[in-house]
Amino acid sequence: MLLRRAHNLVCYWRDGAFVIQNYLGGSEVSLAPMAADLLAAFTDWTTVDEAVTMFPDHDPDSCRAALAELHAYGFLVSEDERERDDRLAEHWETWSPEAGALHFSSKDAPYTESPEVNEDFRAGKRPALFKNYPAADRILLPRAPLDVDAGFVRTLYARRTHRAFSRAELPLPVLSGLLAMVFGPSEFLDGHDFGALMKRTSAAGGSRHELEAYVAVSAVEGVTPGLYHYNVLEHSLELLDPAFTRERATHLSFDQEAVAEAPVTVFLTAVVERMSSKYRAPRAYRVMLMNAGHLAQTFALTATALGLGPFQTAAFRDSELEDALGVDGIAETALYVLAAGIPAADGRDGEPTAGLDAFRRAALYPGDHA
Template sequence: MNGQPPAPAGRVRRAPHVWCGWEAGGRVVRSARRAEGVPASPLVLSVLDRLDDWTTIDDLAAALDLPPTATRGVVDGMLAHDLLDEWVARDVDGGCAPLPTPWEAWAPAARLFHLATRDVAFGRPSADPPSSAADRPSPVLPPQGPFDVPLPAPRVPGALAPALATRRTHRRFASGAIGLGDLATLLGATFGVQAWAAAAEGPLALKTSPSGGARHSLEAWVWARAVDDLPAGLYHYRPDAHALTRLDGRQAPARVTMWLPAQEGYEGAAVVVVLASELARVAWRYRSARAYRVVLIEAGHLAQTFCLVATALGLGPFCTGALADTAIETALGLDADRRPVVYAMGAGIPAAGAWRPHEDRQAPVLTPTPHRVTPDA
């Protein structure tokens, strides 16, 4: 739209990246600028179909065979849902409100997926299977050929083996604070810049987890709840300086479930870390919607590193994608379009006794496999 001659005032056109599809409630149309859609009535679709270019209300009314006042009402409703753009004199770009950076490059696929998966309703996990055991997909694939090549048992050197072998998701925590040194190790080993690599575009951060194109878009926002020698509150971890910056004026929620819905087992965690992506770092290099997939994958890289480091420190880690996106972004002061939250993790002092996945469930019987991870002798 930039660089095009301005349209005369009082004209409207279809917004870019409008999507129509069938959902449970029927046919729906939505803009890539917002999550909620509207019923795709024949009239709404007819308006969208006729507005490839700037059109006056009178011309649109004539095309629809409707009075101008009725047409204006339909247009106003569609403008309110960002399905149309209206040119006004003060808009130097011709009146088209662009998608927030970097979504313009990734729309509509990545944007629609992002909006559709925000602030969803989460229920408490049930101990009962959702359907019959006969319907359960197998946890492993059948042999994909007639011959197997047996492999020697894994032998992992050093302290990594116990961490790999004993990492579990913890939802039961003992009371008490974790040490500031443990938190520093956890943050530095997971998110800290380990070295800078010279490159034509400028220095590239190298960390313990991989990142596509060394973009490292994921920033760690820390909710310290029970850490020795660290006031409880909200912080941003600075990976270049290995330091925490207190977010003055920002209030932590009263309960973990206000950020992590239906996750009562995490209430005893000493620290919660939220990952939010600086999307512009990725979009600067990668213009395909697939780049958004890489952002989400990298959250898993960091979470695994976090969980292994926490386990090696004797802490009980967890990670979860069950997030109250808007509540977290509002509390941290994050721009939901440019710096959205994508994942969360945390740690605390493990509760005494055998590990079990939930407070209200018995410890499961674990049957070790012959090829389980064991320390290298």
């Protein structure tokens, strides 16, 4: 059987141990550094027998055993196993290994509580919430409120994350307006070599607008529940899966109540090539995440202005979500989950405001002992 070294590998030392990671396949194993020499023999398609002859000083049987192990870990791939490895190498070529390793190795992470973290905080191991320069000269700033648009200020301070929603159906014009104001074009600019480029109400690096919105409708007047793609240019919802349920959306978001109750959940993905075709250095990956943050904030503020409660989460089952959306997770990958609905009026939706006691349990400035 012909084997080749997987494209998507990184090697490093951790606590003195040599580690090889396939950031697509998810394997991360500490091995003898000799493993790197063995892998180096597989730049081109090679058989195990050919490779063994390249290591005359080593026992052929132990070489074979080591190669079988490297294959089992996914560090070597056969012709049958190459498809996703090749696809990732192609679509993330100029962003890898730096951004590719970060993105793919942090996919499908479990969503768990860490009691030891709470324990550490209770024990006083907490970073200061604020930074200050006690010895620096200071200018005390005027506290008089500025004369800005009152509606905007109201929206800004009214925005908060909501996690409990009314079961009432959302009026379609509200959803339609939300999608248009957040994801629809506000204008098109002439990008010269790059042609016409969309602008949105959110800034986006290079105006590449690589982010797509998939809308899971659970309770919107006149809209059959299901999974839709928001067609930006047409301002339409394209039905992808009428069998997609509220329960599925909830499962994909690690059973979070907010998604279980929201009439609408929006899954944001990135079409990577739209960004990487122009910005070829891995730093552009950071810009892509910033862009997602901008869109999410605009979503939250717009939802608030429309009388809705916004929600957002980074806790989702990446691969299952990508399967549900019908995207491959490589050329197009899931980034963020947003939701909105009419806030529940029964008192379930809200968090306690910090009282004096909570401040006493916090470290405000560096050096404070709570």
